[in-house]
Amino acid sequence: xxxxxxxxxxxxxxxxxxxxxxxxxxxxxxxxxxxxxxxxxxxxxxxxxxxxxxxxxxxxxxxxxxxxxxxxxxxxxxxxxxxxxxxxxxxxxxxxxxxxxxxxxxxxxxxxxxxxxxxxxxxxxxxxxxxxxxxxxxxxxxxxxxxxxxxxxxxxxxxxxxxxxxxxxxxxxxxxxxxxxxxxxxxxxxxxxxxxxxxxxxxxxxxxxxxxxxxxxxxxxxxxxxxxxxxxxxxxxxxxxxxxxxxxxxxxxxxxx
Ligand SMILES: Nc1ncnc2c1ncn2[C@@H]1O[C@H](COP(=O)(O)OP(=O)(O)OP(=O)(O)O)[C@@H](O)[C@H]1O
Numbered sequence: 001x002x003x004x005x006x007x008x009x010x011x012x013x014x015x016x017x018x019x020x021x022x023x024x025x026x027x028x029x030x031x032x033x034x035x036x037x038x039x040x041x042x043x044x045x046x047x048x049x050x051x052x053x054x055x056x057x058x059x060x061x062x063x064x065x066x067x068x069x070x071x072x073x074x075x076x077x078x079x080x081x082x083x084x085x086x087x088x089x090x091x092x093x094x095x096x097x098x099x100x101x102x103x104x105x106x107x108x109x110x111x112x113x114x115x116x117x118x119x120x121x122x123x124x125x126x127x128x129x130x131x132x133x134x135x136x137x138x139x140x141x142x143x144x145x146x147x148x149x150x151x152x153x154x155x156x157x158x159x160x161x162x163x164x165x166x167x168x169x170x171x172x173x174x175x176x177x178x179x180x181x182x183x184x185x186x187x188x189x190x191x192x193x194x195x196x197x198x199x200x201x202x203x204x205x206x207x208x209x210x211x212x213x214x215x216x217x218x219x220x221x222x223x224x225x226x227x228x229x230x231x232x233x234x235x236x237x238x239x240x241x242x243x244x245x246x247x248x249x250x251x252x253x254x255x256x257x
Pocket of ligand 1: 020048
């Protein structure tokens with residue numbers, strides 16, 4: 001597979017998405033334009049119900065737009081068959097959700113290998129990648145633990161490793177720290193920054209977390225299904241942003257480990 005950059009990796013044009021609900025049409029996305037370059041790290045924020053998850057699902061090929069177009073890694077989603085969408089999704093996109101959806105009867109290593117087993121990658125190669133990823137997310141000593149034998153933060157680390165096992169160019173995360181305490185959240189956030197820096201993976205994160213949003217180099221704010229603002233910031237360290245937010249909240253410094 002070619003490693004040359006695809007530019008932009010996500011291009012959304014006038015994207016609209018409506019749902020039919022109890023005889024009514026709900027217009028959730030009302031004309032979204034967005035262009036995201038490979039290697040970018042983008043936060044999507046906005047009030048509850050603004051359409052953040054819906055947009056992420058449409059970019060991630062998990063849902064279809066009602067009108068407009070989305071191109072991911074050079075491929076126009078709106079004209080693709082379900083089989084081609086599934087293939088693009090496997091090859092190109094990793095997902096991390098608030099609830100990690102790990103398989104309870106399999107251990108961490110097996111959970112990380114799972115997307116590759118389904119896709120037909122060799123078992124040896126998968127084991128090699130999964131072990132390296134679990135070590136990278138700090139779970140070298142937990143590879144044989146099942147989800148029920150891991151803490152919430154550890155389970156989310158496994159989910160992150162699983163999302164990376166097929167080496168996606170694009171990583172989509174929906175409230176990845178939504179049900180974690182603040183210290184564990186910060187450790188998970190730091191991992192996203194490390195992944196972006198080390199692999200140049202494009203990362204889009206939907207979040208309500210102020211420290212995370214404040215540390216992202218680009219933040220897109222949605223309001224009522226439209227882009228209200230699209231801001232680029234000077235790149236700062238995540239550590240720096242966490243300290244700023246803690247200071248403003250009057251809680252002192254926060255240790256991100
Ligand atoms: N399958 C569906 N059928 C009907 N309405 C839906 C469906 N999915 C989402 N919606 C509605 O679309 C709107 C936007 O939902 P979405 O989950 O994208 O919001 P959000 O910005 O991610 O919100 P939050 O921050 O609360 O997670 C909501 O009003 C929701 O009720």
